[in-house]
Amino acid sequence: MIKKIFHLLLVTALFFSAWIAVNDLFSMSFLSPSDLIGCETACSSLHESSIGILYGIPLSLLGFMGLLVFWILRIRGFDKAGFLIVSAMVGAELYLILLQFFYFREFCSSCLIFAAMVFMIYALTLVQDFFLKPPVLIRELPLKLFPAFVFMLVLHMVLFPPFFPERILAEGLPICLTEKKSGSDLLRIEVFVSPDCPYCEAAVSYLSSIFYEKNLKASIRIKHVGLNVQSRRMAIENVAMGIYGDLSSAALKMAECYIMQNEKELAEIQGGQLQTPMIRLVRDDDVRFFTGWTARNQDQIAEILGALMPDRGRPAGTADWFHNRLPSGDTVLCPSTGTPSGSGVCGF
Structure with a gap:
């Protein structure tokens, strides 16, 4: 049952991320995610900013590719490699949410929906790999969670300087x-x-x-x-x-x-x-x-x-x-x- 829910959620997340990526790449006004979800200003601002693009590739496309690689690795039996991929995505999503909360001061609904899907996929992966396979190695769980936080710090250095200046420039x-x-x-x-x-x-x-x-x-x-x-x-x-x-x-x-x-x-x-x-x-x-x-x-x-x-x-x-x-x-x-x-x- 958990495995069926896992795959259903993964397929849904893949379609959702592909939909966002196509709109980011081709600027399609028809069935735009920002219009349907109701966050046109915030979503457009964040997706069009430099934070939404990494080395010329939209983050939405990277998210789709990350999930696709993760799914292929799981099907092929490379569970450890797949877990590293989804851990990296969790770290990236946590960091991007922190940027929206502390710095941009507005939220992109499509980004938050995709992040929620990634978090649920991560949780189901943990359940399948650590709680449904005897023996339950709880003591190894912190070590397995560590890659997500490492990637979060790495992404911080890549995307943004390692500080939040006090001069937020609110007054102009x-x-x-x-x-x-x-x-x-x-x-x-x-x-x-x-x-x-x-x-x-x-x-x-x-x-x-x-x-x-x-x-x-x-x-x-x-x-x-x-x-x-x-x-x-x-x-x-x-x-x-x-x-x-x-x-x-x-x-x-x-x-x-x-x-x-x-x-x-x-x-x-x-x-x-x-x-x-x-x-x-x-x-x-x-x-x-x-x-x-x-x-x-x-x-x-x-x-x-x-x-x-x-x-x-x-x-x-x-x-x-x-x-x-x-x-x-x-x-x-x-x-x-x-x-x-x-x-x-x-x-x-």
């Missing part, structure tokens, strides 16, 4: 951070930007110039996002250089996680869309959101800032300077989407 990469006195910010400005958005450059430059000669208890922080694969890659490199000063594998993976967190936050604010620039003004309990660098948003932001800085040399309401930073005309080309935009935003 600071730009033009003023010299602050004691106490909290009087005003916090957060700007979600993509690297190839001319409106973003104009908004950040304008807002930064406001505090250039003013020691106000305020901070401007930009939060990088990517609107497509190309702009995400550029954003990751910008953040890696801005924070760590290099483009090492560790720096790029840290920056990638930061970008994913920002994209998730922006999607929640905009109801699933990604449009930049998105400006968030936080003052005490008052939070204002402005999507796009339009004339109306410029006037409203200038009015808020003008009330806080009435003694500025140049009136805060003057927004003509903005238009000089864009190409001629009211319509500019957003490289992220490849289409002209006259609404003050780039994105979808």
